[in-house]
Amino acid sequence: MKTGSITLTNIGQLVTNDPERDGLLGIVEDAAVAIEDGRITWVGDAADVPEAAITQDCDGQAVLPGFVDPHTHLVFAGDRAGEFARRLRGESYEQIMAAGGGIQSTVQATRAATLGELTDAALGRVRRLQAAGTTTVEIKSGYGLDLENEKRLLAVAAAAGSAVALDVVPTFLGAHTVPEEFAGAADDYVDYLTEVVLPECAPLARFCDVFCDEGAFTVDQSRRVLEAGKQHGLSPRLHANQLAPSGGAQLAAEVGAISADHLDHIDDDDIAALRASGTVAVLLPGVSFSLRTPQPRGPDLWEAGVTVALGTDCNPGTANIETMPFVVALACLEMGLTPEQAVWSATRGGARALGLEDRGQVTVGARGDLVVLREASYVHLAYRPDFPSVRTVIKRGLVTAG
Amino acid sequence: MKTGSITLTNIGQLVTNDPERDGLLGIVEDAAVAIEDGRITWVGDAADVPEAAITQDCDGQAVLPGFVDPHTHLVFAGDRAGEFARRLRGESYEQIMAAGGGIQSTVQATRAATLGELTDAALGRVRRLQAAGTTTVEIKSGYGLDLENEKRLLAVAAAAGSAVALDVVPTFLGAHTVPEEFAGAADDYVDYLTEVVLPECAPLARFCDVFCDEGAFTVDQSRRVLEAGKQHGLSPRLHANQLAPSGGAQLAAEVGAISADHLDHIDDDDIAALRASGTVAVLLPGVSFSLRTPQPRGPDLWEAGVTVALGTDCNPGTANIETMPFVVALACLEMGLTPEQAVWSATRGGARALGLEDRGQVTVGARGDLVVLREASYVHLAYRPDFPSVRTVIKRGLVTAG
Numbered sequence: 001m002k003t004g005s006i007t008l009t010n011i012g013q014l015v016t017n018d019p020e021r022d023g024l025l026g027i028v029e030d031a032a033v034a035i036e037d038g039r040i041t042w043v044g045d046a047a048d049v050p051e052a053a054i055t056q057d058c059d060g061q062a063v064l065p066g067f068v069d070p071h072t073h074l075v076f077a078g079d080r081a082g083e084f085a086r087r088l089r090g091e092s093y094e095q096i097m098a099a100g101g102g103i104q105s106t107v108q109a110t111r112a113a114t115l116g117e118l119t120d121a122a123l124g125r126v127r128r129l130q131a132a133g134t135t136t137v138e139i140k141s142g143y144g145l146d147l148e149n150e151k152r153l154l155a156v157a158a159a160a161g162s163a164v165a166l167d168v169v170p171t172f173l174g175a176h177t178v179p180e181e182f183a184g185a186a187d188d189y190v191d192y193l194t195e196v197v198l199p200e201c202a203p204l205a206r207f208c209d210v211f212c213d214e215g216a217f218t219v220d221q222s223r224r225v226l227e228a229g230k231q232h233g234l235s236p237r238l239h240a241n242q243l244a245p246s247g248g249a250q251l252a253a254e255v256g257a258i259s260a261d262h263l264d265h266i267d268d269d270d271i272a273a274l275r276a277s278g279t280v281a282v283l284l285p286g287v288s289f290s291l292r293t294p295q296p297r298g299p300d301l302w303e304a305g306v307t308v309a310l311g312t313d314c315n316p317g318t319a320n321i322e323t324m325p326f327v328v329a330l331a332c333l334e335m336g337l338t339p340e341q342a343v344w345s346a347t348r349g350g351a352r353a354l355g356l357e358d359r360g361q362v363t364v365g366a367r368g369d370l371v372v373l374r375e376a377s378y379v380h381l382a383y384r385p386d387f388p389s390v391r392t393v394i395k396r397g398l399v400t401a402g
Numbered sequence: 403m404k405t406g407s408i409t410l411t412n413i414g415q416l417v418t419n420d421p422e423r424d425g426l427l428g429i430v431e432d433a434a435v436a437i438e439d440g441r442i443t444w445v446g447d448a449a450d451v452p453e454a455a456i457t458q459d460c461d462g463q464a465v466l467p468g469f470v471d472p473h474t475h476l477v478f479a480g481d482r483a484g485e486f487a488r489r490l491r492g493e494s495y496e497q498i499m500a501a502g503g504g505i506q507s508t509v510q511a512t513r514a515a516t517l518g519e520l521t522d523a524a525l526g527r528v529r530r531l532q533a534a535g536t537t538t539v540e541i542k543s544g545y546g547l548d549l550e551n552e553k554r555l556l557a558v559a560a561a562a563g564s565a566v567a568l569d570v571v572p573t574f575l576g577a578h579t580v581p582e583e584f585a586g587a588a589d590d591y592v593d594y595l596t597e598v599v600l601p602e603c604a605p606l607a608r609f610c611d612v613f614c615d616e617g618a619f620t621v622d623q624s625r626r627v628l629e630a631g632k633q634h635g636l637s638p639r640l641h642a643n644q645l646a647p648s649g650g651a652q653l654a655a656e657v658g659a660i661s662a663d664h665l666d667h668i669d670d671d672d673i674a675a676l677r678a679s680g681t682v683a684v685l686l687p688g689v690s691f692s693l694r695t696p697q698p699r700g701p702d703l704w705e706a707g708v709t710v711a712l713g714t715d716c717n718p719g720t721a722n723i724e725t726m727p728f729v730v731a732l733a734c735l736e737m738g739l740t741p742e743q744a745v746w747s748a749t750r751g752g753a754r755a756l757g758l759e760d761r762g763q764v765t766v767g768a769r770g771d772l773v774v775l776r777e778a779s780y781v782h783l784a785y786r787p788d789f790p791s792v793r794t795v796i797k798r799g800l801v802t803a804g
Contacts (some may be wrong), residue, residue: 081781088784089740128789289735289787326788333691338491379483382490385691386728387530 001165003038003368004397007052012060012376016043017348017361024340025378026361033063035368038396043362056392056399058372062380064343065360066135066369066393067324068350071261071282071311073173074125075153075160076143077118078109080316087291103143103177106316110143115152122160125314125322126168131401132323133390135369136167138311138354140209142176147197150174154204165400169354172205172234174198175217175225190221194228202232207258211239212248219247226255235355241265242287253277259309259353263296264288271297271304280353281306283345284313285330286321295335302341309349310342329385339379368397403567405440406799408770409454414462414778418445419750419763426742427780428763435465437770440798445764458794458801460774464782466745467762468537468771468795469726470752473663473684473713475575476527477555477562478545479520480511482718489693505545505579508718512545517554524562527716527724528570533803534725535792537771538569540713540756542611544578549599552576556606567802571756574607574636576600577619577627592623596630604634609660611639614653616646621653628657637757643667644689655679661711661755665698666690673699673706682755683708685747686715687732688723697737704743711751712744731787741781770799 014031021028032049034042042050083101096102110118122139129137139157144150154170161168174193182189198208208229212222216239226236236255240248242262249270252260260274261282274281281301288295301308310327313319321327324346331342351360359367372392373380381389393401416433423430434451436444444452485503498504512520524541531539541559546552556572563570576595584591600610610631614624618641628638638657642650644664651672654662662676663684676683683703690697703710712729715721723729726748733744753762761769774794775782783791795803 079778081777081779081785084785085741085781088734088738132788292735292738320786321788323788332490333694336490336694339487375483376481377483377487379487383483383486384722386534386723386725 001162001396002398005036005052005054006394006397006399007034007049007055008032008058008063008370008372009049009055010046010060011058011063013062013378014362015062015064015343015378016363017065017344018363024344033362033370035394035397038368040362040364040366040368043364056372060376061391062373062375062377064371064373064378065347065362066371066395067133067346068136068354068356068360069129069134069311069324070138070259070309070350070353071284071313072137073140073142073313073315075118075122075139075141075156076106076110076316077113077121078106078316080105083317103317104180107143107145107179110153111149115156118152118156119159122156123163126160126164126166129312129314129322129324130164130166130393131390132325132388133371133393134166134324135393135395136169136351136354136356136359137161138169138171140171140173141201142173145174145176145179147200150197150201151204154201158204165395165398169207170205171207171209171237172198172201172229173209173211174201175210175222177211177216186217186221190224193225198228198232202229202234205234207237208234209237209239212251213239213242213246214244219251222248222251223255226257237261241270249274252279258355262287264293266297271301271306274306275304278307280309280349282309282311282353283331283335284311284319285335286319286327287313289330289334290319290321298331298335298337302337307349307352308341308345309353310345311350325381325389326385329382332382333385339382342382343378368394370394403798404800407438407454407456408796408799408801409436409451409457410434410460410465410772410774411448411451411457412462413448413460413465415464415780416764417464417466417745417780418765419467419746420765426746435764435772437796437799440770442764442766442768442770445766458774462778463793464775464777464779466773466775466780467749467764468773468797469535469748470538470756470758470762471531471536471713471726472540472661472711472752472755473686473715474539475542475544475715475717477520477524477541477558478508478512478718479515479523480508480718482507485719505719506582509545509547509581512555513551517558520554520558521561524558525565528562528566528568531714531724531726532566532568532795533792534727534790535773535795536568536726537795537797538571538753538756538758538761539563540571540573542573542575543603544575547576547578547581549602552599552603553606556603560606567797567800571609572607573609573611573639574600574603574631575611575613576603577612577624579613579618588619588623592626595627600630600634604631604636607636609639610636611641613641614650615641615644615648621649624650624653625657628659639663643672651676654681660757664689666695668699673703673708676708677706682711682751684711684713684755685733685737686713686721687737688721688729689715691732691736692721692723700733700737700739704739709751709754710743710747711755712747713752727783727791728787731784734784735787741784744784745780770796772796
């Protein structure tokens with residue numbers, strides 16, 4: 001990927017997330033940042049900024065690290081607005097399934113789509129999330145559920161990222177649900193996944209994920225998939241305790257998963273296990289918002305010292321949401337995080353959840369991934385939930401959007 | 403205001419709100435709409451559309467009546483992001499007041515702003531809300547609280563609307579709060595309002611509003627202001643039962659107010675009174691969302707047969723929200739309305755709340771105010787809460803945004 005050199009001047013409020021500075025966000029006021037060949041080379045007072053060939057005046061507004069979204073399913077075809085409306089009208093899950101809703105309808109639509117259709121749809125989404133400030137995004141497979149289609153999803157994810165100068169972290173989620181051709185034979189599907197699909201998909205992915213939950217995969221099945229993933233060089237992460245207290249959080253701690261995601265149904269033992277294993281809790285407030293269910297215990301996880309990250313979960317069934325500023329607003333207003341916690345979790349927290357120590361903070365040596373706001377403070381991300389707060393997006397020193 | 407002629411063709415889903423058609427929204431599929439000189443002259447099947455000089459192909463997407471936002475305070479200066487952040491960090495109302503927050507800080511900033519500053523700020527807001535599909539907006543005074551400043555706010559409201567071809571309905575809200583110069587002397591302020599301010603402001607407004615609530619104006623004070631407004635030709639509406647069961651809803655019914663707004667604290671007797679008086683319930687889901695308080699009883703009001711409208715309440719303290727598609731999403735996901743109820747309330751309901759029978763529906767003779775979506779269905783307004791769903795906005799037959 002190309003890199004650039006640019007110096008941002010006249011920053012009114014700079015969020016550094018630098019642990020050597022004061023406060024959670026390491027705020028510097030009246031700041032400047034220099035980027036050379038894609039890396040941050042200087043951070044400090046605006047008055048002391050070194051001379052530079054290319055500068056951008058930030059007009060006294062706020063600058064943050066680029067958002068890191070550690071959980072999306074954004075390569076899909078089709079639309080589930082009808083299912084969404086049925087839910088709002090009070091129909092039951094069974095009625096919605098009988099009307100052809102649910103994840104299987106997305107699997108059918110995604111398998112039926114051409115490569116061009118899938119790529120166009122994914123490109124639209126990455127362009128919009130990039131314009132809203134995301135500079136690194138994780139993208140999962142999981143609507144293919146067979147060898148050919150899972151490979152296709154991972155290839156589209158990579159193509160969408162490179163087309164718009166966005167860092168894409170690919171995750172293999174063959175164990176998203178049991179496809180219809182294996183209905184009633186989940187163990188056989190796990191055999192097929194681990195023996196046939198994983199070996200060929202692993203070179204296209206960095207992580208292996210499983211939907212470990214009631215109605216999805218059991219703890220034992222999930223462990224088998226994650227262990228097989230490890231053998232093929234994929235680091236484990238998992239969907240845990242979204243629908244029920246299903247043992248996923250404990251499994252995440254046991255296998256040393258880098259993250260456990262969702263966590264709507266956790267108890268204090270689960271929190272202690274995540275804390276002890278150093279597993280990042282990836283919370284997805286757009287899901288509870290879209291499903292009208294209670295939010296996960298974000299403030300409790302923060303208080304217990306668990307590393308918390310925020311993501312969109314961009315998907316057509318439970319969170320048709322693309323942009324991290326909106327997720328920051330939901331994390332504050334729906335989940336009860338402070339603006340400082342939400343901003344940290346949407347930047348440095350996301351980087352931790354992806355094992356990317358070189359981003360999510362504005363320090364010398366880190367990637368030159370920054371967003372310039374139209375506002376004087378990071379607080380405005382939550383204070384103005386329907387305002388396009390991000391003015392300019394800088395990726396490895398290049399202006400990529402805004 | 404200028405008018406235009408245009409015919410919209412290839413509409414996949416047309417929301418008419420026509421009571422003579424089926425369902426709450428009177429949907430017509432595969433439709434077309436003709437507008438001549440700013441009025442709708444033809445609505446029907448796309449196959450039968452009359453020939454027209456100027457046409458717009460809607461590409462099979464959805465078309466709705468323009469949104470009517472019946473409750474905003476969008477002429478203001480200053481910013482209360484600091485107060486917002488303090489609230490999220492758990493500080494008390496008293497701590498926030500001690501730090502200089504609250505409505506008085508907006509009154510100070512608004513009085514101190516130049517006319518140009520106020521107009522620029524208001525213009526930015528009306529441009530954004532118009533681009534998101536609002537074609538008629540109510541704007542209240544209420545941050546001036548003296549003769550000169552209340553007149554100035556109403557003049558800015560009118561100027562902002564005419565600058566962008568948006569219909570502005572001005573409301574006099576001198577009784578928004580007691581200004582500091584009348585601290586402890588609310589009755590004296592009511593005397594001043596009714597004797598000095600109202601007579602000069604009435605020609606600039608259509609409605610008279612009062613914040614009737616605990617900590618604001620009593621029922622008796624509110625009645626005095628609304629009766630004085632009537633004598634000067636202003637129709638009454640009021641902020642009622644937002645903070646407490648303060649008698650506002652009953653007062654609205656008693657004085658024949660066209661709307662009672664907020665209604666967070668109402669009982670079944672209040673609902674029955676609003677139903678009997680034909681008063682429109684204007685609900686503002688962005689306020690409860692921004693304050694993290696329970697939503698008003700929208701589904702109960704609908705079920706009881708009260709006419710329900712939705713608004714943004716755009717203001718710097720309790721809802722820094724500008725766009726009606728986001729309010730539709732909140733009405734569904736936070737308040738529990740169905741998508742059909744929310745869309746009707748954001749269009750026809752808003753028109754009813756402003757006494758404007760000529761809009762909020764797509765019928766022959768109605769104003770040619772329409773929005774074209776980027777999506778196939780009105781459901782997407784709630785299904786994609788962070789997506790810019792509105793592609794084109796047509797006001798009196800002219801393309802004004804998008």
